[in-house]
């Protein structure tokens with residue numbers, strides 16, 4: 001080694017590159033829950049945690065947890081996730097863990113202790129790629145992981161419980177992962193924005209105001225299939241025509257409300273032949289907003305559109321709610337402290353909601369949640385082109401460091 005020592009932000013970037021090499025699929029980044037790739041990631045991250053003065057352990061479900069002791073008994077939780085989607089980018093998740101370690105490394109090198117301990121949580125399963133689950137890691141810490149979640153199977157038929165066992169954990173003892181100390185001072189996560197807002201504003205970082213609530217529905221329109229050549233237009237009950245009108249109605253409802261997003265991302269036409277009138281369409285609907293009342297009202301309007309459009313054309317409609325997650329407002333105390341930290345670092349401080357879900361959703365049942373977003377290029381995530389700038393990462397480390405100072409003064 002020669003030349004000047006790498007800056008903390010450069011180190012974070014290099015570490016994200018090294019983690020990108022921990023993958024199940026060469027040539028891309030695919031790091032599922034409890035995989036060999038995750039085991040290699042843990043070896044690296046565990047080493048970096050120890051270098052930053054932390055005691056490191058892996059809990060039963062497979063989160064890696066590093067603790068930096070303070071002079072007092074309280075604990076602040078920092079973290080993000082180490083798992084990825086298939087063919088992922090290198091920053092969604094790992095960046096937050098690396099920035100947290102970098103902030104602590106600074107304290108450690110200066111030989112400093114804060115009046116509270118800090119636990120860095122590198123969560124095992126935020127994306128749910130392997131088991132179609134969400135938040136296996138953070139829900140174990142929150143104590144909200146239902147036992148039946150352990151019975152889920154991956155594409156090879158392996159259960160979550162088996163995966164936990166082969167990763168060195170004991171599924172019977174997952175309840176021990178639950179946060180059991182006094183209520184933490186908060187859970188704070190740094191994450192790439194995954195959207196274009198900060199880039200458009202020309203800002204390196206932003207403070208998250210809330211994690212949007214989300215509804216998912218499966219909707220079926222049932223008409224009558226028929227011969228594309230012989231059934232006259234005025235006799236048809238075409239399920240796809242109704243579905244198409246519904247997709248447009250959803251877009252209109254969403255565009256009419258600031259901050260509302262709604263997506264029909266999946267649509268299946270049956271029987272699906274060029275010469276057959278579509279008899280049935282099954283589609284998905286995903287609706288999100290940071291304010292639950294706006295989301296619920298919008299869902300009501302969209303579902304009533306579905307019924308109205310279907311009735312007009314004598315098509316049957318069936319709506320099945322799949323999931324509902326309430327919005328998680330970030331704690332005003334943490335939002336204002338993060339906002340102050342951003343300003344103290346000479347940056348314009350904006351607040352923005354998160355349209356994507358995060359481990360904070362699960363951690364909200366344990367403690368107050370705060371998040372700091374880092375600008376990413378083009379708002380791209382869940383894709384190899386995901387990109388963050390070293391200058392922005394440097395700002396994020398400074399802001400998190402300043403936040404720790406401010407919290408220590410309280």
Ligand SMILES: [Zn+2]
Pocket residue numbers: 081092093126191
């Ligand atoms: Zn993420």
